[in-house]
Structures are given as C-alpha cells and as structure tokens.
Amino acid sequence: MTEYGVTLGQAIPPFRGATAGGLFIDADTYAGRWWVLYFYPRDNTPGCTTEARDFERLLPEFTACGAAVVGVSTDSLASHEAFCRKQGLSFPLIADTDQSVSRAFDVIRMKQMYGKAFEGIERSTFLIDPAGMIRHIWRKVKVPGHAEAVLAELAARMD
Template identity: 45%
Template sequence: MKSENEGISMSDFVEPGQKAPAFNLSADDGSKVKLSDFTGKPVVLYFYPKDDTPGCTREACAFRDAKAALKKAGAVVLGVSPDDVASHTKFRDKYKLNFPLLADPDHKVAEKYGAWREKNMYGKKSMGIQRSTFLIDPAGKIARVWKRVQVDGHDEKVLEAIKQID
C-alpha cells in the first residue's frame, strides 16, 4: 500500500535536477513570497535554525555583504527559518539585512526540501532545521545542494555555483 508521502520523507533532500518544491510564505515585511515570483532568476534558498544566533547571524550577514555580487549574477537570496514574521523583522532591522526572511513556523517548506531533520545535541535527539542551502536555476530546478553548511566562506561557494549555471 502506498502512503500519501511516498517518495518524500523527512530524511530526503531534494536533489539537483529535481523541480524545486513550490512555496508561499510570509516575509519579514508582511508580504507573501512564492518561489514562482522569481522564475527566470537563480534563487539562493537557505534554511537556518534561528534568528539572531551566532552562526545564523554570520551566515545572514555574509549574504547581505555579497549583495552586489549576487545582484550582478542576477540572483535572489531568500532565508527561511521556523521563526515568525515579528522575529524576522527584528533580525532584519538589527543587522540591516537586504533580502527577504521567510517564516516557516510549521516547517512544511523545510520538510519539502529535506532541511527539517533529526538533530543530536549532546545525546539529546530533537527535530530542527539543518543549515542547508539550495541553488535553484532560472527554470525552477535544483542546481546545487549544500546539506551541512559550514558558515564561513559559504557565500563565496554559492556565488561560484551561480556563475556555473549561466
């Protein structure tokens, strides 16, 4: 018997070549953002655990600081976490972030992409966001996946990959 979710489990990341799962999420400015809004442009969709924590702040600020190079490459950056819009607004304003932060409080989009994972911290298991980035090509297909992102230098690796999809 087939289950409704056969083919997509929480342990599966979407892979290069697959169509990027659609989404419609609330952004830090209260607007709704859909993946289809960016058809024709490369999209850097990155999932991070929590607003205003050290690693997440470094990652967001790196993408903020790479804005000119990303824009030159025609790319759009979207950050996604389970935090709500109010938290995203504070985080955006505190660090002058220049790209949308999307609220995924029920982690449905993170699950579609495979970024909602079992984590093990000091022997305690829990579910949460695994820091991961998905580069979506202008046609809406996954071009590249980074599954366990190391923050330092990640923005440069993403920029290099964007240049390769043109």
C-alpha cells in the same frame, strides 16, 4: 535510494512562505531568474548571524549575476523583522513557523543538543535556476566561506 527527498536536477517543490510586510514567496516568485534559498536554524545565533551577514555582504554580487537571495528559518515574522533591522539585512526571510517550507525541501532532521533529541533545520542551501530547477545543493553547511562558495557556483553557471 537517496537520503533526501529533494535532489539535484529536480523542480523545486511547491511552497508558500510569509515574509515581512505581509508579503509571500512561493515557487513562482523568482521564475525567470536565478535565486538562492538558504535554510538556517535560528535568528540571532552566532553561526546564523554570520551566514546572514555574509549573504548580505555579497548581495550586490548576487544581484549583478541576476540572482535573488532568500533565507528561511522557523522563527516568527517578528523575530525576522528584528533580526533584519539589527543586522541590516535587505533580502527577505521566510517565517516558516509551521515548517511547511522546510519539510518541502526536506531540511528538517533529528538533531541533538545537551543530550536531548529534537527536530530542527539542517543548515542547507539550494541554487535554483530560472526554470525553477535545483542546480546545486549544499547540505550540512559549515558557515565560513559558504556564501562565497554559493556565489562562485552561481558565477560559474553565468559563464
């Protein structure tokens, strides 16, 4: 039995999430191409900002591989819009305020901060193939070098 409900080699779960400009991303949005779906805890925090900047910096290389990048957190659309403006992000961020997307991908975990337990996003990334199958999963992500590792995994699958 696995610790997680979403596993390698399975089809991505059905979901639908709002992004800036009244757009929605769902399980079929990127059908026919590779894409990266990464979950992060909170806009404008040091680790999350670094991770977003790293994906943005490498976005031309992801695009050259034919892949899209999408971020997800439980922050509001307004928060995402401000975060994108401030950090110069050009890829979409899903505002998962009801945690439905995060729960579909099984990234909500019990966490502790300052001695208090709470539910929150476990930093995780999914590499999804053109058929909508999960080809690589990173859980409990450490930010330094992560975007590069995702790009390397994608590039290896292009060969």
